[in-house]
Amino acid sequence: MNEFTILMHLLSDRSNKFQIGVSKREILNKLNLNGKNESLHFETLITQLSNYIEPLGLQIRFNPLSSHWYLAFQIEASDYVSANPFADKPRLAATLFYTLICCLERLGVAKIQRIKELRKKKRIIDDLKDLEKEGYLELDENLGIVKLTPLIGYQLDINKLIIKLALKLKK
Amino acid sequence: MEEFKDYSEEINRRIEEIQTKVLSGEIVLLDTELVSIFENLKNSLNIDNLNRYSSVYKNAFHLLIQKFEELKILINNIDRKEGFLKFLRLKPPDSEINNLLSGCWVKPFNIESLSFNFLESAKEKLNIKKGNPATIDQVEKMEVKGTFLLEISEQKFTEKMSEFYNRIKNQLPCGFEDIFESEQDQIKIYENFVYLLHLLQLGKIKYQKETNFLYL
Numbered sequence: 610m611n612e613f614t615i616l617m618h619l620l621s622d623r624s625n626k627f628q629i630g631v632s633k634r635e636i637l638n639k640l641n642l643n644g645k646n647e648s649l650h651f652e653t654l655i656t657q658l659s660n661y662i663e664p665l666g667l668q669i670r671f672n673p674l675s676s677h678w679y680l681a682f683q684i685e686a687s688d689y690v691s692a693n694p695f696a697d698k699p700r701l702a703a704t705l706f707y708t709l710i711c712c713l714e715r716l717g718v719a720k721i722q723r724i725k726e727l728r729k730k731k732r733i734i735d736d737l738k739d740l741e742k743e744g745y746l747e748l749d750e751n752l753g754i755v756k757l758t759p760l761i762g763y764q765l766d767i768n769k770l771i772i773k774l775a776l777k778l779k780k
Numbered sequence: 781m782e783e784f785k786d787y788s789e790e791i792n793r794r795i796e797e798i799q800t801k802v803l804s805g806e807i808v809l810l811d812t813e814l815v816s817i818f819e820n821l822k823n824s825l826n827i828d829n830l831n832r833y834s835s836v837y838k839n840a841f842h843l844l845i846q847k848f849e850e851l852k853i854l855i856n857n858i859d860r861k862e863g864f865l866k867f868l869r870l871k872p873p874d875s876e877i878n879n880l881l882s883g884c885w886v887k888p889f890n891i892e893s894l895s896f897n898f899l900e901s902a903k904e905k906l907n908i909k910k911g912n913p914a915t916i917d918q919v920e921k922m923e924v925k926g927t928f929l930l931e932i933s934e935q936k937f938t939e940k941m942s943e944f945y946n947r948i949k950n951q952l953p954c955g956f957e958d959i960f961e962s963e964q965d966q967i968k969i970y971e972n973f974v975y976l977l978h979l980l981q982l983g984k985i986k987y988q989k990e991t992n993f994l995y996l
Contacts (some may be wrong), residue, residue, distance in 0.1 A: 624971070629888050643909075667889055670886065679888055680885040680888065680889040681886045681887055681888045681889055681890075682888075682889055684885070684886065684887060689886075692885035692886060692887040693882070693885045694885075695878075695881075699874045699875065699877075699878045701872055701984065702874070702876040702877065702878055702881055703877040703878065706877045706880070706881065708889050709866055710865065710867075713864070714864075714865060720845060727865070727868045727869065729871060736802070738813055739937075754856045763886065763888045764886055764887075764888065765884055765885060765886060766885075767884075768889050769883070769884045770880065770881065770884045771864075772810075772854065773856050773861070773880055773883070773884065774864060774867065774880060776808070776811070776854065776867075776920060777867070777880065778863050778864075778867060779853075779854065
């Protein structure tokens with residue numbers, strides 16, 4: 610038993626439907642790391658564990674929506690299809706993409722009306738309800754707002770998506 | 781000895797190729813992997829090709845700076861959220877959005893086989909202060925006048941004692957006799973016995989009389 614075993618448990622633990630892994634503060638507390646060098650210790654541990662698990666086909670990732678560190682499989686190009694939770698529901702994926710962009714625009718919360726205006730498709734509310742059922746967002750029809758749960762941050766590399774989108778726009 | 785090859789020409793050719801494609805607009809540096817170039821440089825560098833490699837490194841580094849410049853421009857673009865909304869207003873088809881999303885999916889890994897109680901007990905163990913590892917201070921060798929008739933080993937006594945300690949520490953705890961079991965040479969057994977006595981006196985190894993056991 611050592612720090613790596615504990616880290617493996619913390620990083621792979623699912624606390625609820627939307628939350629996997631652990632925040633930096635929780636890691637520091639669980640490993641009893643404190644003091645002025647705590648961040649350095651944290652980075653060393655994450656880097657070393659990352660090197661350790663790489664041959665197993667695993668990697669450590671950061672979810673910007675929940676500020677949680679978690680474990681994921683390294684995906685080969687051929688596996689992207691199997692990792693896509695919307696492989697048979699492209700419409701839902703597109704609605705989630707619109708929601709994501711609208712949420713980014715307004716600090717994590719988007720107006721349902723705004724998504725409707727941009728998406729210009731019928732049954733947007735049904736899509737949003739389906740996405741809520743899947744655990745991707747929280748819908749408040751009374752206030753007319755929608756909020757993302759951290760779930761999509763675990764299943765989608767948001768940084769990569771934004772860079773891809775920025776490159777597309779640049780072209 | 782391993783023979784290193786000189787890949788400077790091939791690496792330079794690869795750099796030139798990338799630069800030509802960038803200038804013609806065929807590729808953008810942000811989409812181009814440069815790690816392999818630096819890996820090749822690092823792995824095949826030796827004292828014989830140092831001069832040639834330094835100029836290749838300069839060219840590769842120039843390429844990297846260009847990539848950073850592209851990244852700076854990209855980050856400035858990312859900051860403009862309006863651009864993303866503009867994309868949405870273009871009403872891209874679902875297939876185009878799914879193309880964007882492809883290659884960005886992640887498969888999380890989670891196991892719940894380690895219970896929290898187990899984790900807590902492990903944490904308690906981690907909190908226990910660990911003692912400093914045993915160290916053996918080397919004794920200074922003194923210059924003496926005159927010669928000795930006795931043959932003296934070139935190695936310091938403490939060094940030999942350390943070697944003996946490192947050799948047996950993984951064997952401990954074990955019975956007193958077990959330490960000498962594999963040795964047939966009586967002189968060597970006596971020598972090891974002397975080291976053991978010193979190590980016991982220094983407290984690096986402990987002895988339990990009742991069970992005739994040695995332990996750390």
